[in-house]
Amino acid sequence: MELDERKKIILKAVIRNYLETGEPVGSRTISKYTDLNLSSATIRNEMADLEEMGYILQPHTSAGRIPSDQGYRFYVDTMMEEKDREFVELKEMLLERQDKMETLLKQVAKVVAQNTQYAAMISAPSTHRNKVKFIQLSRLNPEQLLAVIVVEGNVIKNNIIPIADDISDENLLKLNILLNTQLNGLTMEEINLGIIAALKQQAGVHGSLIGEVIDAVGDAIKADDDPEIYTSGTNNIFRYPELTDNGRASELVGTFEEKQQLGSLIQESLEADPGTGIQVYIGDEAPIKSMKDCSVVTATYELGEGMKGTIGIVGPKRMDYDKVIGTLRTIQSKLDELYKKE
Amino acid sequence: MELDERKKIILKAVIRNYLETGEPVGSRTISKYTDLNLSSATIRNEMADLEEMGYILQPHTSAGRIPSDQGYRFYVDTMMEEKDREFVELKEMLLERQDKMETLLKQVAKVVAQNTQYAAMISAPSTHRNKVKFIQLSRLNPEQLLAVIVVEGNVIKNNIIPIADDISDENLLKLNILLNTQLNGLTMEEINLGIIAALKQQAGVHGSLIGEVIDAVGDAIKADDDPEIYTSGTNNIFRYPELTDNGRASELVGTFEEKQQLGSLIQESLEADPGTGIQVYIGDEAPIKSMKDCSVVTATYELGEGMKGTIGIVGPKRMDYDKVIGTLRTIQSKLDELYKKE
DNA sequence: TGTTAGCACTCAACTCGAAGGAGTGCTAAC
DNA sequence: GTTAGCACTCCTTCGAGTTGAGTGCTAACA
Numbered sequence: 103m104e105l106d107e108r109k110k111i112i113l114k115a116v117i118r119n120y121l122e123t124g125e126p127v128g129s130r131t132i133s134k135y136t137d138l139n140l141s142s143a144t145i146r147n148e149m150a151d152l153e154e155m156g157y158i159l160q161p162h163t164s165a166g167r168i169p170s171d172q173g174y175r176f177y178v179d180t181m182m183e184e185k186d187r188e189f190v191e192l193k194e195m196l197l198e199r200q201d202k203m204e205t206l207l208k209q210v211a212k213v214v215a216q217n218t219q220y221a222a223m224i225s226a227p228s229t230h231r232n233k234v235k236f237i238q239l240s241r242l243n244p245e246q247l248l249a250v251i252v253v254e255g256n257v258i259k260n261n262i263i264p265i266a267d268d269i270s271d272e273n274l275l276k277l278n279i280l281l282n283t284q285l286n287g288l289t290m291e292e293i294n295l296g297i298i299a300a301l302k303q304q305a306g307v308h309g310s311l312i313g314e315v316i317d318a319v320g321d322a323i324k325a326d327d328d329p330e331i332y333t334s335g336t337n338n339i340f341r342y343p344e345l346t347d348n349g350r351a352s353e354l355v356g357t358f359e360e361k362q363q364l365g366s367l368i369q370e371s372l373e374a375d376p377g378t379g380i381q382v383y384i385g386d387e388a389p390i391k392s393m394k395d396c397s398v399v400t401a402t403y404e405l406g407e408g409m410k411g412t413i414g415i416v417g418p419k420r421m422d423y424d425k426v427i428g429t430l431r432t433i434q435s436k437l438d439e440l441y442k443k444e
Numbered sequence: 445m446e447l448d449e450r451k452k453i454i455l456k457a458v459i460r461n462y463l464e465t466g467e468p469v470g471s472r473t474i475s476k477y478t479d480l481n482l483s484s485a486t487i488r489n490e491m492a493d494l495e496e497m498g499y500i501l502q503p504h505t506s507a508g509r510i511p512s513d514q515g516y517r518f519y520v521d522t523m524m525e526e527k528d529r530e531f532v533e534l535k536e537m538l539l540e541r542q543d544k545m546e547t548l549l550k551q552v553a554k555v556v557a558q559n560t561q562y563a564a565m566i567s568a569p570s571t572h573r574n575k576v577k578f579i580q581l582s583r584l585n586p587e588q589l590l591a592v593i594v595v596e597g598n599v600i601k602n603n604i605i606p607i608a609d610d611i612s613d614e615n616l617l618k619l620n621i622l623l624n625t626q627l628n629g630l631t632m633e634e635i636n637l638g639i640i641a642a643l644k645q646q647a648g649v650h651g652s653l654i655g656e657v658i659d660a661v662g663d664a665i666k667a668d669d670d671p672e673i674y675t676s677g678t679n680n681i682f683r684y685p686e687l688t689d690n691g692r693a694s695e696l697v698g699t700f701e702e703k704q705q706l707g708s709l710i711q712e713s714l715e716a717d718p719g720t721g722i723q724v725y726i727g728d729e730a731p732i733k734s735m736k737d738c739s740v741v742t743a744t745y746e747l748g749e750g751m752k753g754t755i756g757i758v759g760p761k762r763m764d765y766d767k768v769i770g771t772l773r774t775i776q777s778k779l780d781e782l783y784k785k786e
Numbered sequence: 787t788g789t790t791a792g793c794a795c796t797c798a799a800c801t802c803g804a805a806g807g808a809g810t811g812c813t814a815a816c
Numbered sequence: 817g818t819t820a821g822c823a824c825t826c827c828t829t830c831g832a833g834t835t836g837a838g839t840g841c842t843a844a845c846a
Contacts, residue, residue, distance in 0.1 A: 128809050141819050146810065164809050164825045235584065242578050242594060250592050250602070252584060260592070260600040336701055340694035352682035355697055359678055470838050483790050488839070506796045506838050 105155070110180075111136060112148050113157050117169045117177045121420050124344075126166030171385045171419070174397070178382045178423055192217050192429065197436055203227075203257065208332050210413065210433060215335025217429050220417030221358065225368045226330035227409035229257045230291045237281045237319070244268040247315060249322050253290060255409045261322035267311055277312065280305060281319060293323050329365035333358050342418040345395055353392040358416075363390055368412040371400035379403075379434060380427055385419060397421045401430035406441035447497070452522075453478060454490050455499050459511045459519045463762050466686075468508030513727045513761070516739070520724050520765055532770035534559050539778055545569075545599070550674050552755065552775060557677025559771050562759030563700065567710045568672035569751035571599045572633045579623045579661070586610040589657060591664050595632060597751050603664035609653055619654065622647060623661060635665050671707035675700050684760040687737055695734040700758075705732055710754040713742035721745075721776060722769055726761060739763045743772035748783035 105113075115136050119127045129145040149167055152158050157173040160166075169177065193216065197209060207224050215222035236252040247263040269277075284301055285293060298320040305312045336358045339345045345354060357363050370389050371381050383398040393416060400414045413433065415426050447455075457478050461469045471487040491509055494500050499515040502508075511519065535558065539551060549566050557564035578594040589605040611619075626643055627635060640662040647654045678700045681687045687696060699705050712731050713723050725740040735758060742756045755775065757768050 126809090130809080142809090143811095143819055143821090144817085147818090150811080160810085162826060163811095164807095164827070166809065236582070236590070238580075238582055238590075240578070240580050240592075248578070248580075248592070248594060248600070250582075250590070252590060256604055258590070258602045258604075260602065262598055262600075334701065337694040337698040340691065340697070346693075349682065351688075351693060352679040355682070356679040359676065468838090472838080484838090485790050485792090485840095486788080489789090492840080502839085504797060505840095506798075506836095508838065 105157075105176075108138065109148055109152060111138060112145060113152055113169075113173060114177065114180075116149070116152075116158055116167055117173060120168055121422060124342075124420055126161055126168050128166035131166070169419075171387075174384045174419055178384070181423065182378075182380075182382075182427070192432055197440065204330075204332075207330075207411075208334070210437070211332045211334035214413060214415065214429060214433060215338060218415055218417070218422075218426050219335070219338050219341060220415050220421065220426065221333065221335050221338050223331055223333045223358070223364055223368075223414045223416070225365070225411045225413075226332075227255070227403075227405055227411035229253055229255065229409065231289050231408055232257065233287055233289050234285050234293070234323070237278070237285060239263075239274060239278055239281070239315070239319070241269065241271075241274060247274075247318075249319050251319075251323060255405065259322055259325070261318065261325070263315060263318040263322075265311065265315065269311065269315075273312070277305070277315065281316075285323075290323050293320065295320075329361060329368070331361040331364050331368070333364070339416070342420075344418055344420075350392075350395065354396075354416075357390060357392045364414070366390070367393075367398065368400065368414060371412055371414070372402065372410070375402055380430060382423065382427075395419065397423075399423070399426050399430065401434055403434050403437045405437060447499075447518075450480065451490055451494060453480060454487060455494055455511075455515060456519065456522075458491070458494075458500055458509055459515060462510055463764060466684075466762055468503055468510050470508035473508070511761075513729075516726045516761055520726070523765065524724075524769075532559070532767060532774050534771065534774060539782065546672075546674075549672075549753075550676070552779070553674050553676035556755060556757065556771060556775060557680060560757055560759070560764075560768050561677070561680050561683060562757050562763065562768065563675065563677050563680050565673055565675045565700070565706055565710075565756045565758070567707070567753045567755075568674075569597070569745075569747055569753035571595055571597065571751065573631050573750060574599065575629055575631050576627050576635070576665070579620070579627060581605075581616055581620055581623070581657070581661070583611065583613075583616060589616075589660075591661050593661075593665060597747065601664055601667070603660065603667070605657060605660040605664075607653060607657065611653065611657075615654070619647070619657065623658075627665075632665050635662065637662075671703060671710070673703045673706050673710070675706070681758070684762075686760055686762075692734075692737065696738075696758075699732060699734045706756070708732070709735075709740065710742070710756060713754055713756070714744065714752070717744055722772060724765065724769075737761065739765075741765070741768050741772065743776055745776050745779045747779060 112132060115132050116127045119131060119135060129142040129149060132145045133140060133142040149158065153160065153167065156170055157176060158167040159170045161168060192213060197213065203226060207226055211222045211224045232253040232255055234251060234253050238250045240248045242248050242262070245264060247265055247269070249261045249263055251259045280301065284304070298316060302313050302316050305316065336355060339351065339354055345351065367388060367390055374381060379402040381400050385397070386394050388396070388398045395418070396416050397419045398414055398416050399421070400412050402410055402412055404410050413430060415430070417426070454474060457474050458469045461473060461477060471484040471491060474487045475482060475484040491500065495502065495509065498512055499518060500509040501512045503510060534555060539555065545568060549568055553564045553566045574595040574597055576593060576595050580592045582590045584590050584604070587606060589607055589611070591603045591605055593601045622643065626646070630639070640658060643658050644655050647658065678697060681693065681696055687693065709730060709732055716723060721744040723742050727739070728736050730738070730740045737760070738758050739761045740756055740758050741763070742754050744752055744754055746752050755772060757772070759768070
């Protein structure tokens with residue numbers, strides 16, 4: 103069977119109505135709601151078809167219809183194609199460029215959660231593809247060196263390196279020059295074991311000490327800080343009984359604490375990004391079991407210089423997709439503006 | 445009226461029983477539970493007295509008794525006096541000394557939450573009283589300096605300082621020497637505006653540029669990183685209906701996300717610490733409104749060099765105080781061991 | 787005087803059935 | 817193809833009745 107124009111209108115009306123009220127939608131409501139001027143009986147026939155086709159379903163025999171996952175998917179797909187969403191005016195917007203990335207990200211998560219009334223999460227941009235701008239080794243004391251590495255985007259990494267023997271100022275200076283000339287301009291991704299080995303060779307036969315230090319610097323660069331993810335508005339899930347009834351709240355709250363699980367979701371969305379930067383996962387489509395009754399909308403953001411991160415919004419399937427996507431687009435562009443001048 | 449020995453035994457029996465079952469305790473239960481060999485009628489008389497004295501209360505006329513806040517307080521106080529708690533064997537213990545403080549703290553929170561089955565939080569040790577070990581300014585590029593400050597305990601702070609004019613290598617070297625000779629050995633707390641002003645004077649009439657840089661270094665030192673607090677096991681609160689019924693879960697989950705509120709609680713417990721390092725807040729005693737139906741147990745820990753932080757456990761009032769306090773004591777000593785050798 | 791048995795009473799929790807109502811599917815007529 | 821009408825379904829709500837745990841009080845007992 104085909105989804106003819108009238109069925110589409112009815113389907114959309116059902117979904118819109120359900121998004122607003124959260125209650126199953128009956129045929130009489132649709133009959134009044136739309137300007138199709140059809141009786142409820144006719145609508146009933148159409149709705150029976152739509153149910154057979156899998157777009158809507160009945161919680162029980164004598165109830166109205168609610169959208170199925172397939173129905174939501176249809177709605178999201180056609181909506182996204184149909185019109186470019188307008189930007190949304192954000193309330194309590196207070197995004198300023200921050201010294202600390204962390205502060206900014208927490209702010210963004212908060213603004214998003216407050217504006218949408220869903221749970222929000224945000225991942226720190228990966229710096230793997232950022233270029234090393236500056237490396238410095240300093241002697242803290244005879245047993246410890248301090249390595250400071252600055253990459254584009256002013257992300258700073260520190261590492262304290264324990265050393266077996268003291269190192270002379272001269273050697274330290276040489277080492278600093280060597281590291282900077284050889285590594286500056288490379289991305290963290292590019293600095294692999296081969297390059298480290300080559301470095302060691304160039305450092306000459308200064309003995310194992312230098313080798314150790316170079317290894318430690320390499321480690322510091324590669325060190326994959328576990329995925330930094332910040333969340334906000336977790337308690338917004340309590341606004342939606344379908345997410346919290348039957349003790350499901352516990353599972354969801356737990357998931358929001360397990361940053362690793364959220365990380366996998368964000369990873370997935372980065373990989374699957376078709377270019378629009380926005381993706382919608384409905385129910386089982388998200389790779390996290392505890393979110394099977396949720397919808398997740400993710401957006402890739404960019405903070406200049408190719409630093410990409412992801413914002414995610416988690417809410418009930420009857421989420422206000424328009425508003426959420428609008429909010430995310432707005433945030434995307436604000437962040438873009440904020441860091442354009444760099 | 446006095447709390448005679450028999451009343452104490454009965455009160456403890458009521459509390460113990462309620463901690464185990466979570467159900468109001470009736471007189472017949474006590475009559476069998478204790479070896480007082482008293483009939484339920486006698487117990488009823490005693491319980492009526494205890495209620496009048498405020499140690500227990502009835503949810504409704506025909507129900508058993510549950511402990512009041514005052515009752516819990518009595519229980520905790522006498523228990524804590526009576527015996528030194530034994531340490532508790534921790535399950536899934538995996539505490540290793542970590543390069544990153546953050547990783548360790550998250551681990552501790554997780555271990556505590558898993559072992560107690562309550563919600564746990566931990567604050568990063570304050571470094572205000574730690575001494576500055578090392579300061580270094582480096583030139584990133586003509587417009588930016590990088591300030592790196594290392595304090596005892598190997599805590600590293602970074603700051604990028606924008607400068608109006610380029611600075612010569614010579615001046616930078618001088619500045620570094622000045623900063624290190626003047627500030628090393630002082631605690632972050634001690635470095636106030638007066639000292640900064642004195643520094644500026646010593647730097648001479650090098651003009652406003654140097655002054656600005658010194659100010660920025662001062663700011664970097666004082667910069668109060670907002671209280672780093674990590675939580676784990678938030679979803680454990682769902683194990684206790686009295687915390688989650690009537691939509692109270694939302695408020696609690698929200699509180700666990702608002703690190704600032706948790707910070708005030710931790711601050712309060714640091715200030716009130718009588719020396720034992722362990723404190724119990726029952727109901728309203730904690731300074732956070734949303735925790736009025738909870739008990740909070742806090743413990744101060746120390747990571748060598750006077751770096752003190754706080755661990756907190758939040759659960760229902762009918763918390764297994766013995767186990768919780770034992771767990772915290774165990775953690776305290778493990779952390780102490782872990783960092784003793786520094 | 788303290789303890790106990792006995793009894794009437796209270797009140798939350800559970801069960802059950804009836805009533806109400808929203809909504810459907812089907813049929814027959816337009 | 818559309819619609820009015822009607823029987824049917826099934827969730828929800830409500831009140832009544834029942835149950836059972838537990839109490840407070842009284843009177844008797846050691």
